[in-house]
């Protein structure tokens with residue numbers, strides 16, 4: 001009897017572990033009519049992500065301005081504020097809805113800002129830092145062409 005219960009427990013555990021694994025890779029998504037992958041989230045979650053996105057646009061705008069002034073200390077400061085330290089997600093539920101490729105791109109972006117901050121602190125010149133900024137912008141455009149966000153309860 002105990003053995004059978006034990007087996008049921010193991011099977012249930014396996015099913016939920018596999019379920020979580022699938023969720024971790026695929027997130028909560030569906031194919032959108034425009035060919036992109038739609039990540040499905042609640043209205044407030046979408047607002048949170050969008051507000052972070054608008055913050056990213058302000059940051060790359062400010063980095064561009066600092067580069068034009070040759071102010072690499074300012075580049076380092078702005079880049080750091082967009083680094084991994086900022087990536088700690090306040091919403092673990094939301095993290096489960098994001099597909100793995102999306103999370104990879106997002107982490108690559110935050111990590112790239114940390115590398116830019118480190119490089120600026122080590123004395124890279126504005127042209128070198130600008131090349132890093134272009135790589136960062138490539139991450140923005142790659143993600144935007146592959147994913148969109150739709151509201152679903």
Ligand code: HEC
Nearest residue numbers: 050053054056057102105106109139140143144147148149
């Ligand atoms: C990991 C994926 C990902 C990365 C990386 C990413 N974005 Fe986004 N962003 C999205 C998605 C998805 C949307 C929603 C697009 C849609 O639904 O059509 C979005 C929307 C936006 C919006 C619109 C916000 C609004 O209020 O309507 C802006 C602005 C934006 N992103 C800027 C950026 C910038 C700048 C970067 C790079 C520095 C960036 N994003 C990097 C996924 C990403």
